[in-house]
Amino acid sequence: MKFLVNVFCFVLNFLFFIQHVWASSIDGTTSPKYLTTNQVFHNNQYARGFVKLKSGATILGDATAFWGTQESFVGALDLRDTGTLSLEGDLYFDSNVTLSRSGVIRGNGKTIFLNGNLTIPDNSVIHINSNSIIDGQGHDLVLGRRGKIFVDTNVTLTLQNMRMVQTFNDFSDPCIRLAASKSQLALSDVEFALSQDFLFPQGQLFIHGDVDITGTSAFIYQSPQQSFIVRDGTFYFDKGTTFSFAPSTFTSCLFSTIPTTTTNSFIKMEDQTSKIYFNNCSLLTTLTGCRFTKGSLIFDNKVNLNSKATFDLSSSINTVGSTATESNPYAVTWSPDGRFLAVVNLNSDTLQVFRFLESSNPQQIGIASTDSNPISVSWSPDGRFIAVINWFYGTLQVFSFSGSGNPILVGSVSISGGQMRGCWSPDGRFIAVVGSSLRIYSFSGSGNPTFVGEGGSLSTPSSVSWSPNGEFISVSDHALQALLIFKFVGSGNPTQLSSTSISFPQSGSWSSDGRFISVASSGDNQLQIFKFTEFSNPMLLGSSSVSDPYSSSWSPDGRFIAVAGSNLQIFEFSGDGNPDLIGSASTGSTPYSVIWSPNGCFIALVNYSSNTLQIFKVNYKKTSSLQAISNAIIFGDAGLGSAYDATVKLLAGSNVFIDGLVNYDCVN
Numbered sequence: 001m002k003f004l005v006n007v008f009c010f011v012l013n014f015l016f017f018i019q020h021v022w023a024s025s026i027d028g029t030t031s032p033k034y035l036t037t038n039q040v041f042h043n044n045q046y047a048r049g050f051v052k053l054k055s056g057a058t059i060l061g062d063a064t065a066f067w068g069t070q071e072s073f074v075g076a077l078d079l080r081d082t083g084t085l086s087l088e089g090d091l092y093f094d095s096n097v098t099l100s101r102s103g104v105i106r107g108n109g110k111t112i113f114l115n116g117n118l119t120i121p122d123n124s125v126i127h128i129n130s131n132s133i134i135d136g137q138g139h140d141l142v143l144g145r146r147g148k149i150f151v152d153t154n155v156t157l158t159l160q161n162m163r164m165v166q167t168f169n170d171f172s173d174p175c176i177r178l179a180a181s182k183s184q185l186a187l188s189d190v191e192f193a194l195s196q197d198f199l200f201p202q203g204q205l206f207i208h209g210d211v212d213i214t215g216t217s218a219f220i221y222q223s224p225q226q227s228f229i230v231r232d233g234t235f236y237f238d239k240g241t242t243f244s245f246a247p248s249t250f251t252s253c254l255f256s257t258i259p260t261t262t263t264n265s266f267i268k269m270e271d272q273t274s275k276i277y278f279n280n281c282s283l284l285t286t287l288t289g290c291r292f293t294k295g296s297l298i299f300d301n302k303v304n305l306n307s308k309a310t311f312d313l314s315s316s317i318n319t320v321g322s323t324a325t326e327s328n329p330y331a332v333t334w335s336p337d338g339r340f341l342a343v344v345n346l347n348s349d350t351l352q353v354f355r356f357l358e359s360s361n362p363q364q365i366g367i368a369s370t371d372s373n374p375i376s377v378s379w380s381p382d383g384r385f386i387a388v389i390n391w392f393y394g395t396l397q398v399f400s401f402s403g404s405g406n407p408i409l410v411g412s413v414s415i416s417g418g419q420m421r422g423c424w425s426p427d428g429r430f431i432a433v434v435g436s437s438l439r440i441y442s443f444s445g446s447g448n449p450t451f452v453g454e455g456g457s458l459s460t461p462s463s464v465s466w467s468p469n470g471e472f473i474s475v476s477d478h479a480l481q482a483l484l485i486f487k488f489v490g491s492g493n494p495t496q497l498s499s500t501s502i503s504f505p506q507s508g509s510w511s512s513d514g515r516f517i518s519v520a521s522s523g524d525n526q527l528q529i530f531k532f533t534e535f536s537n538p539m540l541l542g543s544s545s546v547s548d549p550y551s552s553s554w555s556p557d558g559r560f561i562a563v564a565g566s567n568l569q570i571f572e573f574s575g576d577g578n579p580d581l582i583g584s585a586s587t588g589s590t591p592y593s594v595i596w597s598p599n600g601c602f603i604a605l606v607n608y609s610s611n612t613l614q615i616f617k618v619n620y621k622k623t624s625s626l627q628a629i630s631n632a633i634i635f636g637d638a639g640l641g642s643a644y645d646a647t648v649k650l651l652a653g654s655n656v657f658i659d660g661l662v663n664y665d666c667v668n
Contacts (some may be wrong), residue, residue: 026051028069034320041065041083046624048088059083059103062446067091071612072115082445084129093118099126102384104445107132114139114162114312120147120175121234122167123403125382128157129429136162143167143175146337150382151203152427153180153470154490160188160208166195168217172556172598173337178203179381179427179471181225181514187211194219194241201248201512201556202426202468207233207274218242218284222557224249224468224513226266229274229295239301245310246286248543248558249513250575251489254531260515260575264288264631269295272647282389284309287623289631291665296647297635299654307660310621313560313570315583320602321361323617326350329606331376331593332613336383338598340365340401343606343613344374351377351388351399353615358602362613366406371395378420379427385410385443389422389433396433396441396449411448415439419478420458424472426543430488434461434475438486438494453493455486463507468514472497472534476505476519483508483519483530483538498537502528507551512558516541520549520563527563527571529551529579542578544571551594553603562603562619564594568616570603585616627661636666 026033027047036341038048039057041411046066047053056075059065061082068088078100085103088109095116105112105126111133112133118136120126122144129152134141142165143149151157157176167174178185180202188208192198194215205227212221213236221227224247229235237243245266253261267290274295282304289307318645324344332340341354349370359476374390379386386407393416399407415433422433431441431449440447440454460479467473473486473494483502486494501642503523510517510532517530517538530538547566554561561571561579569586571579588607597604603616635646645666650656 015159028071028664034114042205048090056097059085062444064106066375073097074186076100077318087112087132087157092616102126104129105132106130108135111135113137114141117142119142120149121146124148125150125384127382127428128152128155131156131158133158133160134162136161138162140165143169146170146173148173148175148177148382149177150428151183151185152429154182155179156186158186158188159190160186161190163191163193165193166198168196170337170339171197171199172201173383174199174201175664177468178223178540179253181223183427184451191520192219194552197214197244203362204228207235210234210236212236212238213241213243216240218244220246221243221266222246222248223266224252224558226252226268229267229269229276231270232273233270234275234277236277237279237281237283242284243276243278244284245290246284246309246557247288248556249511249515250288255513256535258533258535262630263291264634265291265293265637267292269293272296278303282306283388283633285633286310287625287627287631289633291634291637291645293635293637293640293644294646296649298649298651298654300651300655301653302655304661305633305656305658306417306656307662308623308630309660310623310625312618312623312625313572314621315602316619317568317570317583317585317613318617319585320358320617321356323354323361323363323613325352325606325611325613326367327611328608329592329611329613330374330608332604332606333377333379333386334399334597334604335379336381336598340403341604341613342377342379342386342401342407344370344377345606345611346373346391349374349390351386353386353407354402356602356615362615368399368402368407368409370397371412372465375419376423378423378431380424381426383430384445387422387424387431389415390431391392391420394420394435398430398431398443398449408431411443412452413441413449419462420466421461423466424463424464426468429490432464432466432473432488432494433636434458434464438464438473438475440488440494445653451489451644452491455494456484456496458484462505463509465508465510465517467510467532468512472532474508474510474517476502476508477502478506478522481505481523485532485538487534497534500530500537506549509552509554509561511554511573512556515575518552518554518561520565521551525549525565527561527569527579529561529573541576542573544579544581550592551593551605555596556598556600560596562596564591564595564605567596567645568603568605570618582662587614588612629661629663632661634663634665636664638665640665642667 072092280301326348371390
């Protein structure tokens with residue numbers, strides 16, 4: 001009898017396990033389904049029709065679940081870091097919905113309605129990989145500590161009718177991050193409550209309805225793309241806030257425009273009903289300036305205008321940290337938030353992760369064994385993964401890193417050919433690897449990278465770099481003595497567009513606005529700057545002498561270039577002509593890899609023969625450059641006629657304090 005009871009209990013437990021772990025799709029199109037236990041979804045399963053999930057759902061890692069329910073969702077939604085929620089219709093979140101961890105939302109143009117506050121968990125990343133709308137219905141969207149929403153390239157995220165609450169994010173890794181120049185964020189009737197400075201480094205912003213910036217911090221617009229305030233839209237800056245306008249480019253025209261027009265119309269207003277309202281706050285611009293046309297600018301209470309909030313780089317470059325690595329470090333990269341550095345060591349077959357606190361030497365916090373002879377390392381844009389290329393065995397390995405402990409190997413694939421390098425695409429969906437050809441792999445967040453396509457015939461590639469807009473890939477080939485440009489459209493084989501002769505190129509790096517490529521030419525001992533327009537071979541704009549150049553890296557603001565050779569040298573580039581040497585620092589022997597920190601304040605490099613990781617601090621000073629009237633804060637554009645006049649209103653009792661040049665350039 002006891003045996004039968006045990007068997008019966010086993011069968012019940014087994015059936016329960018089957019129901020909830022190996023759950024099937026839920027079809028409520030013919031009859032309602034009311035489920036009181038957490039439902040687990042595997043790949044390509046769905047919930048459709050009148051389905052009520054009272055205790056939440058789990059979408060397993062690397063699985064996609066399709067959602068087309070008529071009932072609101074209740075409870076916890078666990079996306080297991082890499083699970084994808086794909087909407088087939090609008091979805092309502094009940095007031096008690098919680099997100100458990102990172103994951104992917106594929107909105108397919110549909111809307112998620114919030115019936116209560118929703119929090120993005122601490123240290124989590126929610127990827128938006130198709131056009132999506134989140135309607136707060138008056139509730140809060142809270143971005144947890146180092147939690148963020150990551151918007152993929154060619155994707156628009158619309159946030160509307162909500163209060164966005166920022167908790168804490170590192171400056172270079174904002175709580176809403178746009179992957180590339182074709183990523184878009186649309187805000188409609190939103191209050192954005194800043195608890196710290198918010199960086200908008202890439203992509204486009206669209207303002208609908210009333211969008212209010214509140215708090216005591218700055219909204220820093222660094223994107224090289226234009227953004228828009230639509231008809232009847234108001235961009236409102238509340239007391240104590242700052243609109244800091246510092247685009248990482250010198251002009252607002254498209255990178256493909258020939259010849260380049262030096263314009264500074266980064267904020268486009270549709271007509272006179274489009275407004276920017278400054279209330280007891282500040283507007284700061286760099287020497288790029290900013291021109292406002294068509295719309296209305298309203299000044300209320302005390303408003304500070306500063307049109308020369310620009311800093312030059314000092315010739316003083318200081319060593320702030322140095323630490324020993326494993327044997328023969330070959331490459332180094334920063335995490336997107338600037339807190340960590342990853343180093344691969346060629347002869348000890350290791351990946352090391354160091355923490356950097358700005359005021360002390362980097363401290364190793366994790367280490368992992370790699371395959372033989374790791375030669376390249378790249379950190380994913382969302383900060384969760386590290387890609388390593390191993391030369392001897394010819395493998396691409398992907399490690400996860402959570403912010404502490406050792407990196408964990410999550411995927412690996414064999415590759416072929418030659419001296420290999422690799423890098424992530426701006427949205428983190430692909431990894432480009434160069435060997436005997438350019439090969440593209442996709443990575444979903446778990447499992448092995450998947451081969452997508454290949455193109456070109458390479459010999460000894462020394463670098464690979466993805467353009468900021470995610471469409472182009474540059475490859476420097478040492479043996480071919482060429483800089484090659486490929487185009488990749490998200491699937492299929494990359495297509496070679498051009499090949500430009502360069503004497504033994506060692507590295508290639510894109511500027512943040514995608515207009516320029518810097519190349520360290522070891523054959524000519526030069527840093528060379530090429531202009532890129534897509535429609536022709538890159539054109540040499542200027543060069544400067546460098547001793548034994550091996551690696552180069554652009555600063556995030558697109559103004560400076562670091563070159564590692566017989567020492568560390570810093571150059572400034574204004575958009576034309578030769579780059580100008582600003583300063584240098586001794587590095588010791590054989591620096592193989594150099595990279596600028598995401599916040600623009602530090603430079604990291606590794607020395608191959610001395611087994612060291614070095615950190616240098618760059619120092620800024622107030623600019624001594626004279627400001628041109630064309631680089632001022634400009635209202636209107638008389639050259640285009642009265643249709644481009646800007647209306648400027650100073651409300652009763654307001655005071656506007658001006659530092660720098662302001663130009664009223666209107667017909668009327």
